[in-house]
Amino acid sequence: MQPDSSVSCAPGLMAAPSVAGSTLLTAQVHAKLSERLFVAAVWLAAALVAASFLWIVADIAFHGFAKLSWSFLTEAPRSSGRKGGISTILVSTLLILAVTVAVAVPLGVGVAVWLSEFSRRSSRTARVINIALDVLAGIPSIVFGLFGNAFFCVFLGLGFSIVSGGLTLACMALPILIRATESGLSAVPHDWRQGAAALGLSKAAALWHVLLPAAAPAITAGLLLGIGRAVAETAALVFTSGYVDRMPESLMDSGRSLAVHIYDLSMNVSGGDQAAYASALVLIGLLIVINAVAIQLSNRFMKSRIQPA
């Protein structure tokens, strides 16, 4: 709607009938001015957001592009990452993520389904789990790292390994994923649950055919947020999946993730800056790819199962 269109009808509604014409005019000028200011403020905010983002990405790209090449992606790091590439680190990162997703998705969706479809909001167990989730979301990531080290690496005897790292990240990603799935499920119209029940369908069938597919976009969004948090995580991984930059041979091997590599290059390795920038660029690229793939998959899953209007 254009500001001008307000002129024709606004006065009659907004101002008392007794107001003199001149006052109306100033009121209009005033309204017009504040409208302009508001629009300008919104544009300014958007411009600032875009500018700061572009600044960061441009800075990283500017410093990192020179180093970035196909061989950077396919070679193993040499000389603590100053030379060579990041192939082993990419593989470790993807493996850690795979473990995280493989553990967090069934657990997260399972818990969310139980919370929103099977438990009563007010039941004690549901309340305890809800509070536990809130607390979990509030734990600083480094504490996760220390916990992961104490529990997965030492207590369960998994040692410094991709499995330990993946499990620790799964703990971190769970609350996000559960909340997202829950809100996705709660946004599914209740009519469909009733309809399914009235047809004598099992809850499992209703979930599988209707409710989960309908909630798929929300689940994907939550998963992406979780992955974003996981892939960006440094502190929790130093203590769990470790520092070894060799090509992992099994999930029980220690493997360095990209974020840990970037941190090490920029903080511990003199002359590692360029490689750090290039790795940061790769990390951003990796996220774009993961986002695109996940959204594609979720769309396809949804299309194959449900057909919204």
Add this chain to the structure above:
Amino acid sequence: MVIQNLRLPFLDSCVALLAACAVLLSAPDASAQEKQDKKLTITGASTAAPLVAEIAKRFESANPGVRVDVQTGGSSRGVNDARSGVSDIGMVSRALSKEEKDLKSFLIANDGMSVILHKTNPVQALTREQVIDIYTGKISNWKEVGGKDQKITVVNKAEGRSTLELFLAFFKLNNRDIKAQVVVGDNQQGVKTVAGNPGAIGYVSIGTAEFEVENGQPLKLLPLGGIAATTANVRNGSFPLARPINIVTKNEPLGLVKKFVDFAQSTAVTDLVKEQYFVPPAR
């Protein structure tokens, strides 16, 4: 989806997951005993980790079938893990303290430490007293020591870092008395902080600083006690502020551990030590 009409998606996937885990976990267990003789775990100082990781790689290629895993986490962790047996070898980027003398330590490199300034700072040298006064906040402007009229930014290291302990001991300072404007964790953070601030003063490893200067970072190393801060002077022992990079073991090393310790102390890794901007120990 491949699976049509999955009635119990969660149960199934859980079972599958457990099965997968079992397979993955059982594989290494089978040959655990064999692995024992073929695998080394080294943990400790983050400063030493890049160097030891490179040494480990070379050790691995010289001894096929052997795996050496290097993990970071700090010098205290290196000491604790070596003591508790969590790791075979610990990395400690300082001399062992009195309470730690139960461990066997082996020098693999030396690292000098020097005060650095921004390149544009006209100050060429600082006396011991001037450094102390600057770090305790008695001097807060460069003009008091013959520089420009510019506020001094004191860059200190975080509590627990061995470089901090070394620095404090050398200048007989108490960390409480230091009035820092910036506290940094790792070496490179110190380098970047000073490089980005014309009024800053900090202290970092000499090897690192030399490298950064060569590569055009706007830094300057100050001599200490009249001795230039160069790796050469660290090597010949004349530079007063230096620290050892040690690897430590709980007992007298045997077998593979001994092999690695010997290797790390041999001339076969001198180039790696230099590559990481440390000073190879005199032999």
Add this chain to the structure above:
Amino acid sequence: MQPVQPLQSVTSAHTDRSLQLTLFIVSLVTASVLGLIVLFIFRETLPALSGPGMLRFVTDESWHPLENQFGMLPMLWGTLASTALAIFLATPLGIGAALFCRYFAPRPIVRPFRALITLLAGISSVVFGFWGLTVLVPLIARFEPPGASLLAASLILTIMILPTVALMSEAAINSVPESYSGGAAALGLSKGATIRQVILPAAKSGIFAAVILATARALGETMAVLMVSGNVVQTPGSLFDPIRTLTANIALEMAYATQFHRSTLFVSGLVLTFVIAALAIAAHRVEHRAGSHHAA
């Protein structure tokens, strides 16, 4: 009409019961992992909490663990100040960006702009810290040394929480029924007035929840802040004073800390956890209330 079947049967109810049982076990396992984490933190904090020194976290004037000084207040103020400033900056920017996306952006820009914000959400905090250390801090130092400061920390946090505020606010704004803006338009309100007087009030609780979640993220952020905040333990007196946050303190010292010192670091982690959990619970309440409003 099908022949009458007896209703008594156990077979078909079986599916749901076993699903429910499976999910219940899954939930319990998950909850118990969470329980384990909390237990773990408590166990680690025990030496610090059980000692006579509880009060020292508040009364000691500063933080010098090697010299037995464990005052946490300066770091708490540092944490709160940087978070508050970041929220103060990120809220209007985030809402502005959300409104821009929904109402003002020219059509071809909308998708790239939203993609950009989503991407911003996925950038690793190390990358932000790296950029802050090499670009932002020297820039601030040029005006007011040392550069590494409350301001730098707040600005980095602002950029980091912007996507959370923007994306969640947009979702809240999108959930305002079409009829509201239609109704406002029928009253002849301008676009700006419609947004300010109808849309934003209706989306208020959703936006509030977004802000609370962003606050939680800002409070918990570690690496990026560690790299730009200067890490000096002091109560900040101005924007240009360096600060140390509780999370940065944990990350800086945990690897080196032993015994009592280590335990106190866990105490700060616990304090932080409780603050953030309380915020998250508050956000849920608000969201919940928002939900019931819509239903009503």
Add this chain to the structure above:
Amino acid sequence: MTPVALTPHSPYTLGTLQSGPACCVPQPILEIKNLTVRYGDSTALDGVSLDIYKGCITALIGPSGCGKTSFLSSLNRLADLIPAAKISGDVRFNGESIYAPGVDVRRLRTQIGMVFQKANPFPLSIRRNLEMPLKEHGVRHSHELKARVENALQDVGLWDEVKDRLDTPALQLSGGQQQRLCIARALVLKPSVLLMDEPCSALDPISSGVVEDLILRLRGTYTVVIVTHNLAQAKRIANYAAFFWMKERVGKLIEFGQSQQLFEAPVDSLTAAYVSGSRG
């Protein structure tokens, strides 16, 4: 007495359509005894007893909030979904108590179908809306699936409208079509009773007419229990009518009987006032 409604017909289609109350066989398929529904502390329905006769249309009338929907959803145990709901009394379906322990609720619901006020087709294709419940109830053979889907759609008069776009989203259908699809979805399971909760109230008059005709055609083959606020409609289609009313915030059955009698010569004065339009 010959049960007119049960004259043999092809297994999947409705038989000859009947009209008029004469088709009713006064043989109860559902016997409700002293049914009380409580939600927490409030009582939605108190002590209702009535019989639903096989093959007939029974209309439930009365003002909003007097327990009609609660009554309806306790007949197929859908009220179980509401956590706070407590149901006492007895409901017998073909002589078997549906609240007895060990009753297979899902099987019950395949025999007592339900259609809601707001059409709620699943966000699936038209075909899968009908196929999915069948498959879930064990119909595997593709010929049978096809035949039953087609027959159900023909029964509700939707076949000719949608046969060329069976794989398009059901949510793209018009409101009236969606509601008929929902009826088809209930019929495809071949229930013996169909519960309808104001099935026409969200529809425009023309769609509403179509659905009403459809309900009339169901009579005889199916037992229909329908909640409606449209008294004229109830009068037109129902064989039996039950009038509910709120007394002291508690829903009660005031009067039950043959539709003609209830509308033209009600016994209770409240009923008389309500059907004549002076109350409610």
